[in-house]
Amino acid sequence: MTGAEPPDHGVRPASATSGYQPESSLPSHIGEPIVKVEGIHKYFGDNHVLRGVDLEVRQREAVMVIGRSGSGKTTLLRCINFLEEPTVGAIEVDEVRVEADPLHARDRRHREQIRQIRLRAGMLFQEFNLFPHMDVLANCIEAPTRVLGHSREHAIERAEYYLEVVGLAEKRDEYPSRLSGGQKQRVAIARALSMEPKVLLFDEPTSALDPELIGEVLGVMEDLAHSGTTMIVVTHEMHFAQEAADRVVFMEDGVVIEQGPPEQVLNDPRHEETTHFLRRFLDR
Amino acid sequence: MFNMRRLALLPAAALILAACQSGSGESPDASASADASANPTESGHGMADVPNVVCVGEATTYLDWLAGDLAISEADPIEEPSDAGNPDDLLALIKERGEIRVSTDPNYAPQSFVEPDGSFVGFDIDVATEIAERLGVDVKFETPDWDAITAGNWSERWDISVGSMTITEDRKEILSFTQPYYYTPAQLAASTASGVTGVEDLPFELPGGAEATTLPTDANCAEAIRAGREEFALWISSSTTVQGAIDEGVPIIAVGDPVFAEPLSVAIDKSGPPHDELLYEINNIIGEMHDDGTLTELSNEWYGLDLTEGTASSE
Amino acid sequence: MTTPSATIQPPPLLAEIIESQRQRRRWFRGQFALVWVALVGALLAALWATDNIDTEWMVTWAPFIVGGAGTTILVCVISIVLATLLAIFGAIARMSSNAILFAISSLYVSLVRGTPLLVQIYFIFFALPQMGIRLDAVPAGILALSFNYGAYMTEIFRAGIQAVPGGQREAAQALGMPEALVMRRVVLPQAVRIVIPAIGNDFIAMIKDSALISTIAVQELLWRAQRAGTRDFKTLQALLIAAAVYWLLTIIFSYFQDRLEQRMARGDR
Structure with a gap:
């Protein structure tokens, strides 16, 4: 599952490695809850996409969300950092709590709260969404300098470090158009890490990639997971989920059907819907 | 394939040919018109064709005259202002600035026109420069369109007009006039091709009988006639402009x-700052320039005759 | 010294094909140039044949008239920059959910697109002073052109901003960037790249439209041509010179615009 350029395991973000224990047993390395999703409902017009989702993610935990398309898993992820405004419910990330308030979504205070959540939850997209008019380094220091107010020198130092983490230090002066899809997504990961968020949200990060490029991205993500980065990943890569997840969440029709350790949910599901989903998955 | 290529060149060749033919076809026309003018007695039969239209420059008094409602006026008597030394008077502002801004539309040779180096020359230019000198200030020319000058509401973009402006009752509503600094006679002209040689040949009674068509400036009428436009054969402008066109070879008489x-005067916008003193001062300067022969000298230089006496009036 | 790559000879047949293609291209270019020269020559010959063209006069006056091109270009460069700024604000306001901003920018666009440029020029020069805003001819001309083109370019910029993929905005928001920063640092720079060809087109159109400000006595190309022409009853010759200069200017700027467009196409997309 590792890519062409496996990252050096020795290089780790300090914040992400703190408290990292090599044991893979869940309780030993997993910390306090850091993301809380409470009773989230989401309507798109009359379409009830999320029907009451509760979810807690703990520090240094890697949670994989699976389910068929239309099950609401991507919407859930986008609700966590308010790229979609939840209709009902509350989100808490690292003690910043925002109640869904679609009627007052444009209030200055509400928007600032959302921004605080976004600073704590980095997001990776299917389509990478690198800024094409900036080179790799500029992509990585844009938000740290202009949003966090870091000095340019400090931001560059951190960015170079995270580019090293994703194995692309030598690409710092390239423009995104000169990178492969896999490299773009790895730069996007470095860009998100450069903000030193508390949790990373991955929205199907490999589904826009050619099959031969998927491995390098999953490799980076797996390393991040094993080194204790808190992450919520919406994915269709079952093998990756099995390897990297601390917990797998299966969603269907806008609710969480079941969740648990990967070996349990993926190999011995308790719910018929999960079995059904996994079987259909096998057929593909 | 090769035929196609040659075909492509055909239109070009055709154009060149057409050009040559139009060039050679020009001369018989020209000689015909020359004959017509040389032989006035023969022109009678062509006269029914002369359109009932006279070409004039926009915003000129000729247009009013053709419409039959030109009311040429005289400058109001100008008395010495009682509150001399008013610091708000335009005169004080000009003196303080050290520069008088004079509007001129360099579209009217020989009153005001451009030189190839971009400078302005002409009778009006010289008069304005002389006025500035006698006021003890520099002169700066602004170049709005003529109709913007005659319309008033200058918004203090310039101080005075030295633009051969006719004093009329209408203009006196919005502009203050000095005494005239010279007088130009209005002259009718006709294309030689029209066969019109005298007033008796005109297809209408003047004034009031003709229709007018306007072009941006007087000279455009002469050029339109030269270019062969036939919707009008008659033109009215100042006698000096008409003579200028004849000298340039425009086929008119x-x-x-x-x-x-x-009567042509210096004008000042009534909607601007108070200007009693400036008007009085410039009026005096014009009087001096009449008396000491400066204006006569300039008139002779630019027009070849003395137009500074009011005697050139009709008949 | 030949480089290794230069020593590689294509096989004879390929060489023949390449040579024939090259020849065909040369032929095409040659014909193209010939037709242009022939047509322009025919046009000039036709004019000359009217016996109304005083070439000596044209030589004397060409420098004065051509000198107006400086003013034309200066006015257009300043105007296109101001118009671009106006268009950016206009486009942002037009896409805003703020009713007041939306109303103002919609009125602006509607008013400007619904009235002739010449009327706007007159209005700014003659009407504004009566409200106490007195602008000299050149600033008034620049304002009129900027104002006019700003409205048309508002629509261009709106399309440009909308053409920036939504993911760009989302990615920036997800990094915690506030709305204004997202617009300024992420969306606008990309929108500008998208609309640069259109701005180039508008600049070329503006060079020609700027002739209208001759009516408020801006001493640009056409103004000079008219003044020089009426002086000696030679308007035709004067306009010929002006037309040639306008044409040349558009050819030059079109060339640069083409190159710019090619570079952008090759660029980071």
Whole structure:
């Protein structure tokens, strides 16, 4: 599952490695809850996409969300950092709590709260969404300098470090158009890490990639997971989920059907819907 | 394939040919018109074709005259202002600035026109420069369109007009006038091709009988006639402009004597700052320039005759 | 010294094909140039044949008239920059959910697109002073052109901003960037790249439209041509010179615009 350029395991973000224990047993390395999703409902017009989702993610935990398309898993992820405004419910990330308030979504205070959540939850997209008019380094220091107010020198130092983490230090002066899809997504990961968020949200990060490029991205993500980065990943890569997840969440029709350790949910599901989903998955 | 290529060149060749033919076809026309003018007695039969239209420059008094409602006026008497030394008077502002801004539309040779180096020359330019000198300030020319000058509401973009402006009752509503610094006779002209040689040939009674068509400036009428436009054959402008066009080879002749004389004055916008003192001062300067022969000298230089006496009036 | 790559000879047949293609291209270019020269020559010959063209006069006056091109270009460069700024604000306001901003920018666009440029020029020069805003001819001309083109370019910029993929905005928001920063640092720079060809087109159109400000006595190309022409009853020759200069200017700027467009196409997309 590792890519062409496996990252050096020795290089780790300090914040992400703190408290990292090599044991893979869940309780030993997993910390306090850091993301809380409470009773989230989401309507798109009359379409009830999320029907009451509760979810807690703990520090240094890697949670994989699976389910068929239309099950609401991507919407859930986008609700966590308010790229979609939840209709009902509350989100808490690292003690910043925002109640869904679609009627007052444009209030200055509400928007600032959302921004605080976004600073704590980095997001990776299917389509990478690198800024094409900036080179790799500029992509990585844009938000740290202009949003966090870091000095340019400090931001560059951190960015170079995270580019090293994703194995692309030598690409710092390239423009995104000169990178492969896999490299773009790895730069996007470095860009998100450069903000030193508390949790990373991955929205199907490999589904826009050619099959031969998927491995390098999953490799980076797996390393991040094993080194204790808190992450919520919406994915269709079952093998990756099995390897990297601390917990797998299966969603269907806008609710969480079941969740648990990967070996349990993926190999011995308790719910018929999960079995059904996994079987259909096998057929593909 | 090769035929196609040659075909592509055909239109070009055709164009060149057409050009040559139009060039050679020009000369018989030209000689015909020359004959017509040389032989006035023969022109009678062509006269029914002369359109009932006279070309004039926009915003000129000739247009009013053709419409039959030109009311040429005289400058109001100008008395010495009682509150001399008013710091708000335009005169004080000009003195303080050290520069008088004079509007001129360099579209009217020989009153005001451009030189290839971009400088302005002409009778009005010289008069304005002399006025500035006698005021003890520099002169700066602004170049709005003529109709912007005659319309008033200058918004203090310039101080005075030295633009051969005719004093009329209408203009006196919005502009203050000095005494005239010269007088130009208005002259009718006709294209030689029209066959019109005298007032008796005109297809209408003047004034009031003709329709007018306007072009941006007087000279455009002469050029339109030269270019062969036939919707009008008659033109009215100042006698000096008409003579200028004839000298340039425009195929026209002057028709009859000048129809009226226009008193031409320096004007100041009434909607601007108070200007009693400036008006009085410039009026005096013009009086001096009449008396000491400066204006006569300039008139002779630019027009080849003395137009500074009011005697050039009709007939 | 030949480089290794230069020593590689294509096989004879390929060489023949390449040579024939090259020849065909040369032929095409040659014909193209010939037709242009022939047509322009025919046009000039036709004019000359009217016996109304005083070439000596044209030589004397060409420098004065051509000198107006400086003013034309200066006015257009300043105007296109101001118009671009106006268009950016206009486009942002037009896409805003703020009713007041939306109303103002919609009125602006509607008013400007619904009235002739010449009327706007007159209005700014003659009407504004009566409200106490007195602008000299050149600033008034620049304002009129900027104002006019700003409205048309508002629509261009709106399309440009909308053409920036939504993911760009989302990615920036997800990094915690506030709305204004997202617009300024992420969306606008990309929108500008998208609309640069259109701005180039508008600049070329503006060079020609700027002739209208001759009516408020801006001493640009056409103004000079008219003044020089009426002086000696030679308007035709004067306009010929002006037309040639306008044409040349558009050819030059079109060339640069083409190159710019090619570079952008090759660029980071």
